[in-house]
Amino acid sequence: MIQISIPEGLRVNCATQLLCDRAMTWWETIQLRRATKKLTWSDFKTEFENQFYSRYHHKVKEQEFLALRQGDMSVLEYERRFHDLLLFAPHYVSTEEHMIEKLRDGLRQDLRQGLIALRFKSVRKLIEVAQTLEACIEESQGRHQGIGKKRDGDYFSGRPPLPKKGKSGVFEQYRKKKSLMLPPYQQSSGRVMVEQSHSRENSSTGTGDRKGVDYPFCIKCGQKHQRDCSVSPRRCFMCREEGHM
Numbered sequence: 001m002i003q004i005s006i007p008e009g010l011r012v013n014c015a016t017q018l019l020c021d022r023a024m025t026w027w028e029t030i031q032l033r034r035a036t037k038k039l040t041w042s043d044f045k046t047e048f049e050n051q052f053y054s055r056y057h058h059k060v061k062e063q064e065f066l067a068l069r070q071g072d073m074s075v076l077e078y079e080r081r082f083h084d085l086l087l088f089a090p091h092y093v094s095t096e097e098h099m100i101e102k103l104r105d106g107l108r109q110d111l112r113q114g115l116i117a118l119r120f121k122s123v124r125k126l127i128e129v130a131q132t133l134e135a136c137i138e139e140s141q142g143r144h145q146g147i148g149k150k151r152d153g154d155y156f157s158g159r160p161p162l163p164k165k166g167k168s169g170v171f172e173q174y175r176k177k178k179s180l181m182l183p184p185y186q187q188s189s190g191r192v193m194v195e196q197s198h199s200r201e202n203s204s205t206g207t208g209d210r211k212g213v214d215y216p217f218c219i220k221c222g223q224k225h226q227r228d229c230s231v232s233p234r235r236c237f238m239c240r241e242e243g244h245m
Contacts, residue, residue, distance in 0.1 A: 011041040026051055027093050061088035069106045075130045078106065079123075110137055 006014055019027050030039070031048055039047075049058075065085035070078040082103055086093065093099040100120050104112060107130060114133050120126040215224040 010039050012039055012044045015044065023052070060086055061085055065089040066092065070108050070111070073112070075107070075127060075134050079103070079127050083108070098124065099123055103127075104130075 058195055065082075065088060068078075068082060068085060068159060073081065086099075093102050100123055103123060103126060104115055107115070111130055111133055115126070118129065121131070174205075217224055
């Protein structure tokens with residue numbers, strides 16, 4: 001009523017026009033009880049608060065106002081909640097300067113740090129600057145998130161990630177993944193070449209061992225082999241020829 005500049009003599013009439021249901025029943029009872037005495041605006045507020053706002057409820061709202069912080073609310077939502085609770089604790093912010101300090105101190109840290117060095121003459125100016133700063137921070141965070149998603153997109157481009165460094169065989173994982181991307185005929189030819197190279201290595205060592213088989217030492221030639229050793233100590237156990245042992 002004060003904010004819209006209604007004369008005090010008309011405030012009770014205007015306020016009662018907005019009552020309904022239980023509140024209207026209460027008002028009719030008040031009129032019957034005080035029929036011979038005119039109800040002032042101050043009397044009306046006292047009667048209304050005693051009926052619908054107990055002392056305990058008033059205390060709870062007062063503590064909620066003192067502990068109010070922006071949290072996950074936007075600046076506009078925080079301002080609205082601030083003014084709703086201010087009705088229960090007006091004596092804590094009796095001046096405009098106190099109200100500005102209370103509002104600013106309850107903002108999130110990123111907003112408060114940007115406003116702490118500024119001086120404001122009105123609550124409205126503080127809220128406007130805080131909303132502008134909030135929009136800039138959200139825009140900056142959205143831009144950084146977009147860059148992060150673009151970098152993560154490399155993993156979906158069909159290109160395998162580079163392997164991490166290690167002690168030995170650091171590119172083994174990368175080689176295996178790369179081989180999976182080759183056509184089938186290249187993969188099979190690669191396996192043949194590997195098997196042939198292993199076969200040549202075994203031939204050069206003179207062992208001829210099968211993979212995973214450990215033959216005992218021959219008592220005649222002192223070598224490991226799967227065939228029977230030649231009777232002649234001068235005969236090669238691989239080619240069965242003499243003259244080069």
